[in-house]
Amino acid sequence: MTVLRRVFARVGSLVPALRWALLGFCCSTLGNTAFEGSVVPFLIVVSLPVWVLxxxxxxxxxxxxxxxxxAWLVGKIGGFRALALTEGVEGVLSVIPLCVPVSSPAWKWVLFALSCALLVTGQVIDIAGEVFEVDMAGGDEKMLVDYGGIIGVLSSVLGGLIGSPLGAWIASWSVPAVLVVSAVSSFAAASTRLLSRTAVNGGNGRRDARGSAADDSMRIAQIAESVEAGGQPPLEEGPDVRVRDGVGKRADAGSRTRAGLLLGSLLLALVPASAFSYVYVLLGLGDRYGTGSLSAVYLASGVGEVVGAVVYAHSASRKGMRCMATLGVLVGAVGLSLMLVFSHVYPLMCAAFLVEAVGSTMLVHAVVVSRQILFSGKDLARFSxxxxxxxxxGAAGGSWIGYALASSWQVLPLVALVFSLGYVFVVPQLPQARA
Incomplete structure (x- = not known):
């Protein structure tokens, strides 16, 4: 609890624009995860065929x-406009099924179409969100790291422990209620984007070592407006600030760094998809111990995600991205080793999933925040x-590898360990200096 209090105490150090962005993230995450958690229940309720999954x-x-x-769309119209407009579109899409009679044969297919459409808008929101957060932080790396840590904790709690179970519960008694929750959360999230922009343009800044609060706010506003207009972010001056180049890219983000981050993104999907995904290993565990045993595995993974997010949020500012990624790889490798050795011992397998989730969560946050530190504006959108x-x-290739070895699911963690060796080339490319 002390660590959590320290993490959330950092909210006060954020500029008002990022505080509103934080609220918007909470609304968006809660609404989206609630809808995702409701997908399977509402398919059962409305009797859609299994193949739609x-x-x-x-x-x-x-x-x-x-x-x-x-990414091209976000770069073209800017992070703020892309984020606010897309969240507004999500709200409108969620309202459309409410206009179709529940007794109509088309209603269930409208729900299925909505679930697919929200996957498209969700992708735009994810990319626009990265650009928007960098814009609102005004290039302040420490603030980005602190914000990313808080986001990690909130994402794990709101998504894994609250949103998905809540959505499943609501859908079990009222599918239209899920649509209302989704629409309200989307409109609320879009509103906070406008409030973030107002906070930036209204002169609310944070006093730091580089100048007064008003000067800091003006600097943030200039960066945000320049990026929104499709231009180049202004050069920052001072011995403690890294200079950007003409396309909004950090000067030290060279080809090796880009290649390392891209490889990291590939491995973040390839490793779990091919080895310890919630498909093949879980099917094996369910067959051996019964389907009821999987709830403990899900819970262990959820707890591991929360622990990993809290550890990252507490230590990232002091340790830096490279150190956190290294720790994440090592902890994840321990979890995979436990899976490999103790596949026949159910309690230890639950512990293995928990440990692996701790490591993978720290690693994911380190890779994502690294690209926010190294890139901005259009370049960040393109690279994202x-x-x-x-x-x-990685997800597509890993799924086929996992499928080919599904009959020998006990050895899949070994495959993950082998692929994890690729992080040796990724970790050195992450920012070393502490924010």
Whole structure:
């Protein structure tokens, strides 16, 4: 509890624009995860065929490959406009099924179409959110790291422990209620984006070592307005600030750094998809110990995500991204080793999933925040799109590898350990200096 208090105490150090962005993230995450948690229950309630689950999963993978298009859109109209408009569109889409009579045969298919459409808007929101957060932070690296840590904790708690179970529960008694929750949360999130922009333009800044609060606010506003207009962010001056180049990219983000971050995005999907995903290992565990045993595994993973997010939030500012990623790889490797050795001992397998989730959560946050530190504006949007394309490639390739070895699911953690060796080339490319 002391660590959590220290993490959330950092909210006061954020500029008002990021505080509103934090509230917007909470609304968006809670609404989206509640809808995702409701998907399977509402498919059962409205009697849609089982194949739509596979179709939706395939559609999700296909959409991931089009992430560069979403990145182009964000770069074209700016993070603020893309984020606010897309969240508004999500709200409108969630209202449409409410206009169709529940007794109509088309109603259930409208729900299925909505679930697919929200996958598209979600991708745009994810990319735009990264750009928007960098804009609102005004290039302050420490603030970005602190914000990312708080976001990590909130994402784990609101998503894994609250949102998905809440959505499943609501859908079990009223599918229209889920749509109302989704629409309200989307409109609320879009409203906070406007408040963030107002806070920036209204002169609310944070006093720091580089000048007064008013000067800091003006600097943030200039960066945000320049990026929104499709231009170049202004050069920052001072011995303690890294100079940007003409396309909004940190001067030290060279080709090796870009390649390392792209490889990291690939591995973040390839490792779990091919080895310890919630498909093959869980199917094996369910067959051996019964389907009821899987609830403990899910819970262990959820707890591990929260622990990993809290550790990252507490230590990232002091340790830096490279150190946190190294720790994440090592902890994840311990979890995979436990899976490999103790696949026949159910309690230890639950512990293994918890440990692995701790490591993978720290690693994911370190990679994502690293690209926010190293890139900005259009360059960040483009690079985020490429990263998500690599993530989709890793997920698709890993799924086929896992499928080929599914009959020998006990050895899948070994495959993950082998692929994890690729992080040796990724970690050195992450920012070393503490924020």
């Amino acid at each position: 596979a179709a939706r999963k395939t559609f999700m993978t296909v959409i991931d490959f089009f992430s560069p298009v979403s 799109g490429r990263s998500r394309f690599m993530y989709a490639a």
